[in-house]
Amino acid sequence: MSNDIRKTMWEAMSDSPFLMIGLDNTLQHSEPMTAQLDENADSEFWFYTTKTNRIAKGGPAKANFVSKDHKVFASIRGTLKPETDEAVIDKYWSKMAASWYEQGREDPSLLMMRFELDDAEVWISDPSIKGLFKLFTDGKVEPEMMGEHKKLGL
Secondary structure, eight states: OOHHHHHHHHHHHHHSOEEEEEESSOOSOOEEEEOBOOTTOSSEEEEEEETTSTTTTOEEEEEEEEOTTSOEEEEEEEEEEEOOOHHHHHHHOOHHHHTTOTTGGGOTTEEEEEEEEEEEEEEEEOOOHHHHHHHHTTOOOOGGGSEEEEEEEO
């Protein structure tokens, strides 16, 4: 996997850190979460939830991401685990996070989860001029004309 596509994915997630996350092996739907990203971490991210949330039990999971400009798409596989390090929980705490918890940082329902990334498929939409021409003239469009698609280990 090219480092460029990996960098593009992380930059897009940093710009708009909203993902749909769901547990594998369940019929429950995924739900939107706000990722807490660390500029020095490229194989994990965190998010706040509650102890009664459908994903609180953790385990194998998937996250789906679409950038604000709809040019970066990612399907990420990994494992959800409770984050128990108080320093990490405090590091990302913010007014935005506090607004979800009646008792703020001390709320007994507060749970921080760590998403440990295994791998991802990433699509970068950057259509070629030939691809755009075919798209708008009913021509046959080949996937490589519309951008880049890679599988990467994280």
